[in-house]
Amino acid sequence: MPQLDPAVFLPQIFWLFVLFGLVYLFIAHSATPKITQVLERRQDRIAADLQEAEKLQAQAEGARAAYEQALEEARAKAVATVAEKREAIKLDVEAEYRKLSESLGEQIAEADARIVAAKDKALKDIRVMTADVCGSLIQSVSGLDLDQKAIAAQVDEKFDAVRENGNG
Secondary structure, eight states: OGGGOGGGHHHHHHHHHHHHHHHHHHIIIIIHHHHHHHHHHHHHHHHHHHHHHHHHHHHHHHHHHHHHHHHHHHHHHHHHHHHHHHHHHHHHHHHHHHHHHHHHHHHHHHHHHHHHHHHHHHHHHHHHHHHHHHHHHHHHHHOOOOOHHHHHHHHHHHHHHHHHTTOO
């Protein structure tokens, strides 16, 4: 075999270095820059994607903060609205209560006045009837015909005495 012949080792080694040199030059000037370009583009794209991700994350954080702030403002507004409505309802209820209390007070005063008037009328009627009954009894028992005004005066005197003692 000619490759194993020691006489041709030197030219084989020469051509080996020449071919490896040419392959090295080809790879160094042709393939390596393309691979380097691809790797650099890839690295640039990764860096750009990372920057975009950081930018989007910052936007998301900003949106989240704005959402939380809006939510907190909405809660505060809702609490304020509820408190305001509660206070308005409380004031309305108090006004209605006062109006109803005044109305009931007036009705009670009117009822008391009617009761007093009815009581006074009843007492007056009882006095008149008592005077009539007493006059009739005196006339039927003793046969005396006394003055009705004198009998009424005596009945009024007795009623007033009973009332002063707290019995009527």
